[in-house]
Amino acid sequence: MVFLAILIVYGVIQYGDGGRALQHDQWFYRWSQWVTNLGLPGHELIVSFIVLVPVLALALALNIVAGISSWLLLVCAVPLLLYSLGRSELSTPIHEYVAAYRRNDNVAATEIAISLGVEVDDDDGWWALHRGMLQAAGYLGFERLFAALFWFVLLGPVGAVLYRLLALTCENQESSSELRHTAARALWLMEWPAVRVLGLSFALSGNFVGCFNHWREELLGYRRSTASVLETAIHGALNVNSTDVTQEDITEKELEALLPLLSRTMILWLCILAILTIVA
Template identity: 30%
Template sequence: MFTTLVAVIAALVLGHLAPALLSAVRDWRWFGRWLAWLQGQGDAEQGRPYLLVLAIAPLVLLVALLQWSLDGRLYGLPALLFGVLMLALCWGPRDLDRDVEAVIDADDGSRREVALSHLQSAGGSVREDMPSLVEATAVNALRRWFAPLFWFLLLGPAGVLLYRLLAQATQGAQSGQLALPARNAGDWALAVLEWPVAQLMTLSMALVANFDTVFSAWRRAGGNRWTLQNGFLAEAARASVGAELVEEAEAAELAGHLPADERYPELRDAMSVVWRMLLLWMALVAMLVIAGWVG
């Protein structure tokens, strides 16, 4: 738990202090070349659904072996440093808050187009209306922050690497290296890994925003059904942002103030909700760390 807390803080701080360095470190093109090489081996059709297993399993097993070998050595310092390194590597790969700010600050069409492509790079709607951008923010928060954090917390460095490689292979630029059978198998595996995270994110959103609004949107979008679809997360995010903006406007009216004149208030509020969700998760991890020390 302590490793998780330190690793997340380090990943966020390094992303802002040394973005160029982390951008170079988080370059997954080598994985795309590895996938392309495997894709070219053997029969063009045979075994393609299992290509991802062949591509990902050796890397994850190697990291798991290192994780096991470092456990308990030198008072846990090597394991801590290894965990920080792996989470910093698998976080992102782009920083969500910086991409949101880039969209808000874009002054001309070309800059806005580039900023939008970066914000939507990990999935979600590719349309440019505000509800679609709120959806993209929620989906990208899932794939850039919360899913890596969840699987790191559950399985350590091996877990976060498993998720990141699978996400890159099916949703990243490397997806073009996969044949359709392997990509379909990867989409299903990724949905299995993301579904519990999306459920926990929706619960967190309900706790840090308007509970009734988020809960109603979650039920309306089928979040209470046992399916691997996570569209309920985007629906809950849109409903949460809409409810919060209404509440802010009503509060400003009661106080005799004009509503704040700012660009893209929905997008700003969506990012604010994501930050509050992350702080809630980190607070829970910190409480577990303190409970472990006290116990």
């Protein structure tokens, strides 16, 4: 069921709208506001209530569905996984940014970088923008697809939805900064194993030696953010030839190579899952 659901979702991503028709989050924001207004003690308890109540309700419903039919469970799992995917589109901003760079349009490139969450200073040159874009785009690729798939494989639709609801809590601007910070810590814990599995996957689908060396150094680390760890793995996979990467080492070519790297890694995962499904 897991492999078939992921295969269907991959087809929707490639040839459909990527699940955007299902990605309506107002219900969750209204629920979050209602829970926050209850005045529960402690931000940890509030975040737990916001996220775990709908997840536990979903787990109960899926358990009932599984008892009826495994095919019916598959019918439910596909839209749930599509809902769990990230909301950001990646390929278009990268292509537009590279086009802006090649026509030396710093204003347009800066606007695109800001739209992806890159922190831009007035004094930033192209190299700083390139590195910020590579880190932001790498994380968005991970957050949009691979993290949700990782938890879907481990825990089924419940794991994927849990990850997405935590991510939505972090992004909810109507929540307090303390609440979002608490959710971000929980999200980092969920991302910790997923980003290391993805880093190893990058080694297999990119420059193995460079990526594996970086991956091994970060394997048991716990101080760096997900985006920072992922950036290091991407540098190795794309053969950026520096242990301490400087801004001048990053060019638009690495940005263009990022999308094929993500695609190859996705195909690698599909092949691994297919083999595991056949063996099992």
